[in-house]
Amino acid sequence: MSVTVLSGTKSGWHPIASSSDLVDRHVYQGQLFGYEFAVWRSDDGFVNIWENRCLHRGVRLSVGTNDGAELVCQYHGWRYANRTGGVTYIPAHPADANTHSSCARSYVAVERYGLIWTTLDSETSLADLEVLDVLDDGQAFPLRPIDLWVTSETTISHLERIEIGCPTLADSTKHSDLVLFVQPVDERRCVVRGVLSERPDDEAKIDVLRFYSAELGAVRDGIEKSAGVQAAPEPAAFKVHPAVEVSIGLSSATNRQAAVPVRVRRRWNTATDVVGFELEAVSGQLSTVKPGSHIDLHLPNALVRQYSVVNAPGELDAYTIGVKLDPTSTGGSSTLHGEVVVGDELLVSQPRNGFPLRRDAVHTLLIAGGIGLTPILAMAQALDHQGLPYELHHFVRSQNHIAFADRLEALGTNVTHHLALDPDETVTQLQRLISSYTDAKHLYVCGPAPMLTAARATASANEWPDHAVHFEYFANPTQQDQSSEFEIALARSAVTLPVRPGESILEVLKNAGISMASSCEQGVCGTCGVDLIEGEPDHQDVYLNDTEKRTGKRLMTCVSRAKSSRLVLDL
Amino acid sequence: MIKLYDFELSVNCYKQRLLMSILGVEFESVLVDFFPGSEHKGEEFKKVNPLGHIPVIDDGGFVLRDAHAILIYLAAKYDPTGNWYRTSDPELIGETAQWLLFAEGTTNTASAARLHDSLGYPFDIDECRSGAHKLFRVLEEHLWFREQEGLDWICSGDHPTIADIAIFPDVMLSEEGGVSSQPYPAIRRWTDRVKRIPGFVVMPGIFPAATA
Numbered sequence: 001m002s003v004t005v006l007s008g009t010k011s012g013w014h015p016i017a018s019s020s021d022l023v024d025r026h027v028y029q030g031q032l033f034g035y036e037f038a039v040w041r042s043d044d045g046f047v048n049i050w051e052n053r054c055l056h057r058g059v060r061l062s063v064g065t066n067d068g069a070e071l072v073c074q075y076h077g078w079r080y081a082n083r084t085g086g087v088t089y090i091p092a093h094p095a096d097a098n099t100h101s102s103c104a105r106s107y108v109a110v111e112r113y114g115l116i117w118t119t120l121d122s123e124t125s126l127a128d129l130e131v132l133d134v135l136d137d138g139q140a141f142p143l144r145p146i147d148l149w150v151t152s153e154t155t156i157s158h159l160e161r162i163e164i165g166c167p168t169l170a171d172s173t174k175h176s177d178l179v180l181f182v183q184p185v186d187e188r189r190c191v192v193r194g195v196l197s198e199r200p201d202d203e204a205k206i207d208v209l210r211f212y213s214a215e216l217g218a219v220r221d222g223i224e225k226s227a228g229v230q231a232a233p234e235p236a237a238f239k240v241h242p243a244v245e246v247s248i249g250l251s252s253a254t255n256r257q258a259a260v261p262v263r264v265r266r267r268w269n270t271a272t273d274v275v276g277f278e279l280e281a282v283s284g285q286l287s288t289v290k291p292g293s294h295i296d297l298h299l300p301n302a303l304v305r306q307y308s309v310v311n312a313p314g315e316l317d318a319y320t321i322g323v324k325l326d327p328t329s330t331g332g333s334s335t336l337h338g339e340v341v342v343g344d345e346l347l348v349s350q351p352r353n354g355f356p357l358r359r360d361a362v363h364t365l366l367i368a369g370g371i372g373l374t375p376i377l378a379m380a381q382a383l384d385h386q387g388l389p390y391e392l393h394h395f396v397r398s399q400n401h402i403a404f405a406d407r408l409e410a411l412g413t414n415v416t417h418h419l420a421l422d423p424d425e426t427v428t429q430l431q432r433l434i435s436s437y438t439d440a441k442h443l444y445v446c447g448p449a450p451m452l453t454a455a456r457a458t459a460s461a462n463e464w465p466d467h468a469v470h471f472e473y474f475a476n477p478t479q480q481d482q483s484s485e486f487e488i489a490l491a492r493s494a495v496t497l498p499v500r501p502g503e504s505i506l507e508v509l510k511n512a513g514i515s516m517a518s519s520c521e522q523g524v525c526g527t528c529g530v531d532l533i534e535g536e537p538d539h540q541d542v543y544l545n546d547t548e549k550r551t552g553k554r555l556m557t558c559v560s561r562a563k564s565s566r567l568v569l570d571l
Numbered sequence: 572m573i574k575l576y577d578f579e580l581s582v583n584c585y586k587q588r589l590l591m592s593i594l595g596v597e598f599e600s601v602l603v604d605f606f607p608g609s610e611h612k613g614e615e616f617k618k619v620n621p622l623g624h625i626p627v628i629d630d631g632g633f634v635l636r637d638a639h640a641i642l643i644y645l646a647a648k649y650d651p652t653g654n655w656y657r658t659s660d661p662e663l664i665g666e667t668a669q670w671l672l673f674a675e676g677t678t679n680t681a682s683a684a685r686l687h688d689s690l691g692y693p694f695d696i697d698e699c700r701s702g703a704h705k706l707f708r709v710l711e712e713h714l715w716f717r718e719q720e721g722l723d724w725i726c727s728g729d730h731p732t733i734a735d736i737a738i739f740p741d742v743m744l745s746e747e748g749g750v751s752s753q754p755y756p757a758i759r760r761w762t763d764r765v766k767r768i769p770g771f772v773v774m775p776g777i778f779p780a781a782t783a
Contacts, residue, residue, distance in 0.1 A: 020718075021756050025781045026763055029753045036753075065781035074778050144715055147708075147754040189754070206719055213712060231701035235751050 001166050001175070004134065005159045007152055007182040011121035013129040015181050015193050018142050019114050022047060027071065029062035034186040034239035035120060036060070037107065042082040042314050043068035049118050050085050051105040051241065054078055061104065069314025069385060071104075080104050082314035086288025094360040103288070105241060113195045114142035115181070134177045134197050141176075143194035144213045146220050150227045152184035155192065158223045167211040176200075178212075186236040192216060259298055259347035260286070265318050267342050271403040273325045274371060275337055278318040282345060286316055291378040292355035292444075292472075295319060296519055298347040300339060305332040306520050308374035308446075308472075309351055310404060312381035319348065322403045324371035352519060354526030354543065355472040357382060361442040364390040367433065367455060369426075369447020370401070375472060376446050377404055384411050393418060393433055395426055395447065427454045437464040444470045449477040449542075466547035473542045476523045476559065480540055486562035490514070490571040491533055505557040505567075514571065516557065523559035530557055535567035573598040574629040576619060578605035580689075582682050582740040583638035584626040585774045590642055590736050593770035596649045598628075606690050638678075639671045642733040654730040666726045670734035676706050677741035684748025696749070703750045707758060710738070715757035723764050731768060739765045743777045 008014050016030040022041040029052065030037040036052035038061035052060050054073040063074045070079045070088060077091040085104035110117045110126065113135050119128075148155050159180055176198040183191040194216060200208045262279040270276040280286075291313075294306045307321040326333045340346070357364075357379045364383055368376035373394055383390040392415045396402055399419065408415050418429055434443060434455060443464060445455045452471050459469045482502050488509075489496045499508050506528050509516050519527040523541030532555045539549045541556035548554060555567070573591070577584045577600040591598050603625050604610040612623045620627045620636045627636045628644075635641050646656035657663040680702035686692040687699060710725075717723070724731045725738065743762055745752055752759055765771070766780035773779060 017756070021760075023760055025783050026760055028756055029759065031753060063778070065779070067781045072781075144712070145756075185754075191754075206716070209719060210716065213716075217712070231697055232704035232750075234700075234749070235753075 002134070002177045003159075003164050004132075004177070004179045005156055005182065006130075006132075006179060007156055007184065008119075011119065011124055013110070013117050013119045013124065014183050015113075015115035015117050016049070016183060017116040018145060018193070019111055019116060020142070022116065025066045025068055027062045027064060027066050029060070030116075031185045031238070032118065033120060033184050034236055035241070036062075036238045037118070038062040038064070038071065039109075039116065040066040040071055042066075044082070044314070044317070046083055046317075047109040047111065047116060048082060048085065049107040049109045049116070050080070051107075052238075053240065055087065055102050055104060056090075067385070069312065079313075081288045081316060083316040084285055084288040088288060088290050088313065089359060091360065094358040095356065112137055113140035113179075115193060115195065132179060135179055135195060136197065139197060139199050141196040141199040141208075143196065143216070144209060146192045146194075146213075146216045147185070148190050148192065148220050148223060149188065149229045149233050150190065150223055151188060152182045152190035154227055155190050155223055156182050158226070159192070159219070162219055162222075164219065165211075165215055167208055186238070188233040188236050192220070259296075259349055262286075262319070262346055262348050264340060264342050264344045264346070267340070270322060270405070272398070272400045274401075274403040275323050275325075276320060276404065277323065277336070277340070278320050279346065279348060280318040286319060287350050288316065289319065289351040289378075290353050291357045291382040292375045293351040293353040293378070294355075294375070294519070294525065295321070295351050296349035297321070297336075299332065299335050300344075300346070301331050301335050303331050303335070305336075306525060308355075308378065310374050310377050310407070312378070312407070313385045319351075322371055322374050324403075349519070352517075352525070352527055355444070355446070355470065357444070358442055359383070359386060359388055360440070362389070362438075362440040363442075364388065365433065365441065365443045366390060366392040367395070367430070367443070367445045367447070368392065369395045369445075369451040370397070371403065372445075372447035372451075372472075372474065373403055374446075376444060377407060379444060380411055380414065381407065384414065390414060391416065393429075395421060395429075395451065423450065426451060427458075430455050431458050434458045434464065435462055437462055437468065442468050442470065446472045447474075449473060449475070460546075466545040469545065471545075473524050476540075476542050478523075478540055478542060480559060481538075482561070484538065484561045484563075486564065487566050488562075489566060489568045491568050492571055499561070504559065505555075505561070505569075509557060509571070518558060521558040523556050526556065528557045529554050531555075531570035533568040533570055535562055536564040537561075537567065538563045573631075574601050575599070576601050576603050576611075576616075576625050576627040576629075578603050578611075578625055580775060581605060581625060582685075582744060583678065585740050585777075586638050586736050587626050587628065587641055587645070588774070589739075589772055590645055590655070590733065591649075592772040593736075593768055594645065594649045594655070595770065596645065639674060639733075639737050642671070642737055646733050655733050655736075657728070657732070663726060663728065663732075667732050667734050670725050670732075671737050673706065673710070674734065674737035674741065677703065677710075677738055680706060681741045681745040681748055681750050684750055685744055686748075688748050699748065700750050703745060703748070704754075707742070707745075707750070707752070707755050710742075711755040711757050714761045718757060718760070723761070725761075731765065735761075735765055740774070740777060747776060 021028050028039040030039050038050050038052045040048050052062050056078050059075040065072045072079050079089040081088050085106045087102050107118045176196045179195045181193045261282040263282050265280040266278040268276050289309045289311050294308045296304050310320040323333050323336045325337045366376045380392045395418045487498050497508050517527050519525045526543040537552050537555050538561040540559040575598050611625050628641050680699050683694050684699035687694045687696050725734045726732045763780040
């Protein structure tokens with residue numbers, strides 16, 4: 001039997017845990033060279049290694065909870081997504097989905113030899129994770145890790161001079177080699193992680209583990225004694241990386257051109273006329289997505305279309321969208337249905353959320369019509385995951401028209417399908433569902449325009465306040481009038497620009513070199529909204545609700561215009 | 572109804588609240604101004620407990636002191652399943668007693684360090700912390716091998732016992748006394764399991780785990 005002692009450099013790869021340390025719904029606390037980690041495995045098996053502090057108040061994330069899809073900080077409930085570390089929800093800002101797009105600092109994780117490996121240097125390549133001749137990943141058998149109150153340097157120098165016995169009790173590991181990885185924890189402590197090159201027989205397993213636990217434990221005691229350790233050292237002050245402002249999503253530089261390459265991983269018929277697509281990143285990691293979000297999809301024919309993302313919490317290995325074939329398609333859905341196949345590469349925007357979900361409602365009523373199900377389903381999955389009270393009513397033509405039936409089925413009795421209702425029956429049913437309003441109830445509706453109009457009218461008649469009624473249209477059904485002529489004054493830029501008939505404010509701004517985020521460009525998604533300081537707006541969008549339109553403090557620049565001769569914008 | 576002479580921040584009082592909650596035993600807290608009033612050291616309280624410490628219970632006139640003794644009494648009397656303190660099995664009685672004595676050790680080291688750091692008790696803090704780490708190393712190895720054998724709890728068998736209750740808060744709050752639980756991953760996983768016992772209740776510094 002040979003014994004090999006190994007330890008990496010400051011920028012190299014180090015084991016920080018055993019694979020078996022990361023049990024279901026647990027957050028493991030690890031440390032390397034003074035940097036602390038919260039390490040957790042999601043229900044989909046992904047290993048997250050994050051800096052061990054909440055972005056908010058610096059509390060250790062390792063005292064938080066792993067709910068299988070997200071890590072929730074114990075202090076103020078900030079939720080961080082599996083895979084990205086992106087903040088998905090801040091309970092103190094229930095209505096705010098977009099402004100916070102920060103991420104926990106994450107480190108790369110690799111599982112090998114039954115251990116979890118990471119490196120402090122994101123530039124370190126995977127090839128540098130030394131492949132040991134003596135260890136075979138499938139056979140390697142990790143031992144109980146042993147922590148020492150001694151530096152890794154001292155420990156290594158001792159280990160190199162020490163004889164380690166061989167168990168006589170297990171024939172199967174007689175010829176096994178032993179590799180001892182020394183993990184520097186901080187300036188005063190280290191962990192020795194032993195791995196045998198051969199897995200013992202099942203009946204000998206515990207005895208082998210006990211043998212090496214005792215053997216290495218005795219070695220530990222010897223090293224600590226000769227190093228003069230009297231008492232457990234105080235942990236060295238833990239190190240933190242300097243804060244970095246990470247901004248993704250709706251930054252001022254984001255516009256329609258900013259795009260991420262994705263590949264079609266799966267394409268399937270999820271319902272009559274509805275094709276599901278799973279879009280995975282061509283390289284790297286997709287951005288965090290929150291319920292209600294949409295992405296711009298850049299099609300091979302250069303068209304750009306918006307699709308809501310169906311993903312459940314923590315599901316960030318691919319974006320899932322549902323595309324309904326529109327019989328009057330002008331090249332969006334017809335191209336996706338007719339031409340886009342598995343393996344094709346497309347571009348998508350970062351996810352944006354103009355339809356954010358509050359999670360502080362005493363009850364959430366979700367109503368979807370047809371393919372309007374997609375954002376509503378993402379919301380239902382998020383509420384379901386957190387165990388919050390909700391019901392989802394899905395108005396759909398027939399059983400065969402129900403998209404994502406498997407996801408809906410998983411939500412159980414919270415979902416009701418209303419099949420094959422005519423327009424009058426739909427209105428009657430909506431009136432029954434959207435009955436009396438009580439405090440802190442919230443309604444979310446997405447579907448065809450007549451249904452949305454009916455739902456909003458019913459809510460209004462039953463005295464639901466505008467702030468409790470959330471909606472998203474597929475398209476803007478209002479008759480657009482671009483005949484007015486006016487000027488816009490940009491208060492912060494001290495620039496005044498004319499807007500002529502047929503031009504939109506958005507076009508004028510972009511032509512003047514002002515960086516504006518936009519997406520649907522028809523007054524549906526809310527991306528291009530600006531604050532209005534002065535002037536009488538001519539709202540032509542379907543994003544703002546009636547109260548917001550009446551107060552006139554915000555304006556969608558893609559379609560809305562001015563009734564006054566001048567608008568002063570907060571730009 | 573059982574009266575518990577109680578202080579919210581006391582780990583030993585919490586052990587009683589936790590077990591009674593799990594067993595569904597109703598009780599009434601008689602709040603003792605342990606800090607800053609030191610009511611437990613006053614003449615009036617010495618009539619309840621001449622040793623001047625809490626917790627103490629009064630169960631219909633039967634008065635009992637000392638946290639781990641109270642756990643034995645409550646489990647023996649109020650757990651009809653007999654799982655929390657298995658008096659039918661001599662080995663398990665011995666094992667449970669062994670780990671209850673171990674819990675005296677964690678209370679006198681880890682929880683003493685916490686009293687030093689948070690309430691200013693004049694203990695030898697280095698001794699408290701080193702003592703706690705020595706015990707935690709033993710507990711870590713014990714629980715690590717329990718996991719290897721597919722077992723979840725401190726004593727043998729597939730059900731938690733009062734030994735789990737007795738050690739749990741000393742471990743959970745050790746950080747407040749400067750004793751990091753980071754070197755003890757098997758202990759940390761076991762605390763998650765304790766938190767998932769039906770009837771689990773929290774105290775300041777001890778939060779629920781995610782459902783498994």
